[in-house]
Amino acid sequence: MSLNAILRSSALALAAVTGLAAAAQADTYKWITFKPQGAGDAQAITTQWLVDQFAERTGGKHSIEVFWGGSVAKTGEIPEALAAGVGDFGDIITPYFPDQMPLNNAVGFFIPQPMNTLQVGQFMEEMHATYPEFSQELESQNLHAFGFRPLEDYGLLCTKPVKSVADMKGLRIRSYGFAYPKLIEALGASPVSIATSEAYEALQRSIIDCTPIGPALARGWKYDEVAKYYIEVPLGASFGHLLAMNLDSYNGMDDETRAVVDQLGKDYLVEYARVVDEDAARVRELWKGDLGVEVIPFPKEELLGVLDDAGVKEVRQEWIDKANGLGVPADEIVKRFDFDTPS
Known part of the structure; x- marks a missing residue:
């Protein structure tokens, strides 16, 4: 092979590798949801807010395409679809899956309880930060919760x-x-x-x-x-919904993008609670x-x-027994549901 042919071949190979690297860096993730796009409620509005913020905070390097209205997976199918990699992001109605997610359904066993929307979300953030069993429950199903969406x-x-x-x-x-x-x-x-x-x-x-x-x-x-x-x-x-990711998709992100997702989950809760409160007042x-x-x-x-x-x-x-059986100190946690205990 001539020197020119070798150089030309090398240039083509380098271009191909460079193109693949660029493609690997510029990702479009898939969000699967049961929510209709035109619902106009706090859940749909703030989902779009999160998607827009993700593109902005990654400098346009990454984006999320939303598949609305159960077009990819129906409500009851979303955890399994996410786990299988059919989607990268999705919202899971946690109470629909009591056997799969007993720890993450804690609030549903304690009604009435004194916390408002924002406080319930902060409670869930605290549980995941304090007790690894909450995250491990999801990781065993190839899922990761990066945020929380309580109801009003x-x-x-x-x-x-x-x-x-x-x-x-x-x-x-x-x-x-x-x-x-x-x-x-x-x-x-x-x-x-x-x-x-x-x-x-x-x-x-x-x-x-x-x-x-x-x-x-x-x-x-x-x-x-x-x-x-x-x-x-x-x-x-x-407590309503987990903002979840396919665990492999989450772990496959570079550190910078993963940090954006982590912060977005926290910021989403604040924005969502604000929109819910405004909507209820309206x-x-x-x-x-x-x-x-x-x-x-x-x-x-x-x-x-x-x-x-x-x-x-x-x-x-029932929840206390389940939590204790999973190694979580339930007696400490349930004090948060006491009307006499400050949140």
Whole structure:
């Protein structure tokens, strides 16, 4: 082979290697979500905020493409799809996977509890920073949580006024998850298992009288069209979603990009909590107007009085036993759910 041919071949090889290196550095990651792009709620809005921030903070070197509305994986499929590498990022509705994620479902066993949206997210951040078992639970499934998305503060949206525990006797209240069935029974009402998507019709047709929910979500699902009483039962914020990554994708990032993701997870919680609070305040103003939803206070002491109920205690003990069995000091952690303990 002539010298020119050798040089030309070497130049082509170098160009190919350089091109591959550039391609490896300029990544487009895939985010799979159940949320519709046009939902216009805090979850969809802040997902787009995070995606935009990721591109900005990496100087345009990396980007995230969002596959909205379950187009790649449905709600119940997302953990498995993420673990298999079908997506790099995704949001997981944690309470849907109690057997896979018992530790990360801690808050769901302790309703009512005193923390708001931001505080619940900070609690989860603290758990992951303090107790490696929380992260290991996900790592065993090839997942990594880089952020947390709690739900808003919850009360009860009802089709009739409720002013005390006495008014709850005999009501049919939508139930789901761990704590709600026993809590509803302790309040003298009947728990009814209804999916979120079916609750509008259930309220409209008097299949249920109330559903636990916050103002922003009530407006988002339009439940407030058929239920006109919002009862300020201090249930606290529920933990909702993990902002998760495929563990291999996370570990495969360079240190700089991984640091961006880590910080974005923390910043996301603050931005999300701000948007949720603004949205809830906006809805409350709408309720005062044409929507005509009456907000009714509820005596906190009556709600807290049912915490001594055997069924409520049983649910809480269930998580304590699971956590202790996994080597986590549950007795210390559950103090955070005490209404007399500062968050």
